[in-house]
Amino acid sequence: MSKDPTEFVSMKMKRLVEEASQVRYIPGGALKIYFRSANTLLRQSRLYMKENDLMNAYKFYMRYATLAIEKLPSHPDYKKPEHKAGRNELLKNTKEVLNEIAALKPILEDRFRQIAEKEIAEDEARYRSMQKPESSPRPLLPLEKTYVPYENWNLAEQLKDLPSNKFTYNNNSIHEEQSYRSVEYPGISMRNQSDGYTYPSVEMPTIGISTSTQITYSPELPPKVKYEPPQLPPKPNEYMSTTYNSTIPYNIPNVESIHKSEPEFAAFTEGGEGLRKVRLSIDIYENFTKIAAKNTLKNLETCGVLFGSLARNVFSISTLIIPKQTATSDTCTMTNEEELIDYAEERGLIMLGWIHTHPSQTCFMSSMDLHTHSSYQVISPEAIAIVCAPRHDPNFGIFRLTNPPGLQIVLGCTERGFHPHKSDLPIDKNIVDQGHVILEKNMELNVIDLR
Numbered sequence: 001m002s003k004d005p006t007e008f009v010s011m012k013m014k015r016l017v018e019e020a021s022q023v024r025y026i027p028g029g030a031l032k033i034y035f036r037s038a039n040t041l042l043r044q045s046r047l048y049m050k051e052n053d054l055m056n057a058y059k060f061y062m063r064y065a066t067l068a069i070e071k072l073p074s075h076p077d078y079k080k081p082e083h084k085a086g087r088n089e090l091l092k093n094t095k096e097v098l099n100e101i102a103a104l105k106p107i108l109e110d111r112f113r114q115i116a117e118k119e120i121a122e123d124e125a126r127y128r129s130m131q132k133p134e135s136s137p138r139p140l141l142p143l144e145k146t147y148v149p150y151e152n153w154n155l156a157e158q159l160k161d162l163p164s165n166k167f168t169y170n171n172n173s174i175h176e177e178q179s180y181r182s183v184e185y186p187g188i189s190m191r192n193q194s195d196g197y198t199y200p201s202v203e204m205p206t207i208g209i210s211t212s213t214q215i216t217y218s219p220e221l222p223p224k225v226k227y228e229p230p231q232l233p234p235k236p237n238e239y240m241s242t243t244y245n246s247t248i249p250y251n252i253p254n255v256e257s258i259h260k261s262e263p264e265f266a267a268f269t270e271g272g273e274g275l276r277k278v279r280l281s282i283d284i285y286e287n288f289t290k291i292a293a294k295n296t297l298k299n300l301e302t303c304g305v306l307f308g309s310l311a312r313n314v315f316s317i318s319t320l321i322i323p324k325q326t327a328t329s330d331t332c333t334m335t336n337e338e339e340l341i342d343y344a345e346e347r348g349l350i351m352l353g354w355i356h357t358h359p360s361q362t363c364f365m366s367s368m369d370l371h372t373h374s375s376y377q378v379i380s381p382e383a384i385a386i387v388c389a390p391r392h393d394p395n396f397g398i399f400r401l402t403n404p405p406g407l408q409i410v411l412g413c414t415e416r417g418f419h420p421h422k423s424d425l426p427i428d429k430n431i432v433d434q435g436h437v438i439l440e441k442n443m444e445l446n447v448i449d450l451r
Contacts, residue, residue: 005116012112013105016055020062023378025071031078035086036341037379038067040351042093044380045100047310047350054111056313058104061097068094266436269381269403270425275436278308278352278382279316281443285396288355289388291322291447296359296390301332303356305340306384307349315382317352319344322449330418331368332356339450351376355386363389363397365428367419370401373428374410377401384437398432 025034041064048057068090072078078087265274281287292302303325308317321343324336334340344351353376356369365373365385376383377400385399401407406427413421421427431437 005113005120008116009109009112013109016059016108017062020059021066023063023066023071025067027075029375031072031075031083032086032337033375034067034072034075035083035090036337037375038064038072038090038093039341039345040379041067042097043345043348044310044350045097047348049100051310051313053313054104054107058101058108061101061104064097065094065101068097266438267431267434271404273381273403275382277314278384278437279314279440279443280398280437281317281445282439282441283443284317284320284355284386284439284445285388287445287447288320288386289357289390291449292357292359292388295327296357299329299359300327301330301357301359302327303332303334303354305334305351306353306355306386307344308352309348310350315350315352316443318444319347319349319446319448320355322447322451324451329360330358330366336450343448343450350380352380352382353384353386355388358387358389358392360391361389362392363387363394365399367421368417369399370406370410370421370428371413373399373401374407377403377407378411382436384431394432396432397430398435398437399428399430400435401428402426 041060045057045060045064048054048060072090077083266277267275269275288302288304289296291304295302302322304320304322306317307319307321308315310316321340323334323340325332325334327333354372358364365387369385369387373383373385376385381403383400387397387399389395389397401410402425405423405425406429409421409423409427413419429435
């Protein structure tokens with residue numbers, strides 16, 4: 001087996017770059033939203049570096065570079081004067097990002113190579129242990145008799161030299177040629193005569209053996225079977241490699257296992273992408289509906305943005321910011337996003353989703369809600385949308401776009417206003433009871449009202 005995993009490392013890096021480059025971009029989208037997305041990607045990259053999660057840091061740096069170098073320069077408004085400050089900041093940060101990508105690439109390649117070599121060595125050792133030669137038979141001891149096959153064994157032959165036991169073998173039965181005499185035991189009076197006592201005479205029963213005893217042979221023993229060690233279970237197809245000329249399945253662990261402290265994913269998307277756990281206060285519904293109560297009485301929606309932090313690869317939503325906004329009975333629009341973003345950036349917060357009310361409608365995601373949420377989820381797969389419908393049951397839902405097909409369908413949709421999205425599969429999913437969001441008691445939630 002070849003111990004050079006170069007081709008495997010190249011394949012894994014290529015796959016990582018492809019995943020990292022999947023940035024959804026719509027030329028008609030607001031440029032300031034994309035500038036905001038780029039800043040969020042950069043902050044998350046820096047946080048991953050602090051966490052020593054180099055693989056995710058590399059992935060988010062690559063997303064930033066793709067957005068800044070390949071996508072945004074083709075935007076219709078990119079060269080307009082009002083976006084000069086945004087362009088300059090984007091280009092300045094791009095230099096940092098490219099330097100980090102160049103530094104991280106050889107480190108990740110080396111880690112992949114170490115994992116590959118370790119796994120190959122373990123597989124080779126396991127393979128050798130399964131190929132041990134059969135041990136030679138143990139020599140017979142002097143007193144041991146040679147084994148006689150059962151079918152050639154003859155009882156009469158074995159008993160022929162015994163005295164007073166003459167048998168004939170016929171039809172699988174053995175008959176006595178000479179009847180046994182009755183066995184006579186000495187009378188008690190003949191015993192212990194030296195003690196001078198005369199014992200009373202007692203007749204003892206006679207014991208004899210029938211002259212037609214039938215002997216039945218036990219069933220023939222099954223042939224001996226050579227012991228074979230159990231076969232190892234097959235490994236998942238996604239871990240099978242054809243890079244090496246070997247019959248041993250080559251198991252390379254998921255790249256996330258590079259980090260020993262990294263927890264398991266809390267859930268997975270429809271396409272198999274892992275979603276990290278998001279911690280959220282169980283009091284979020286009560287706190288937000290109190291804030292939105294005045295608008296709810298007027299049949300107006302209220303919205304807020306969820307921010308938090310990343311620690312040990314687990315997100316914690318710690319801050320709810322209520323921005324300046326305009327609203328109708330079925331829409332809500334932020335009017336001063338810059339103030340919101342400045343507040344979050346000054347405190348190093350990560351945008352993790354949004355929350356809004358349906359004052360008169362049920363708990364669901366409208367087509368406009370889906371479009372709003374796509375701009376959050378395209379930045380972070382863990383981003384969530386919370387809907388509060390205080391006049392209906394259920395009154396609370398946590399949603400995300402399916403991926404695929406929901407995220408791809410919504411990002412590719414150019415329609416505005418309320419409209420249907422054609423799909424044979426669900427576009428969004430309520431994950432309040434099953435998903436990557438964990439509702440926790442006694443978790444602090446800071447509410448900042450910027451209105």
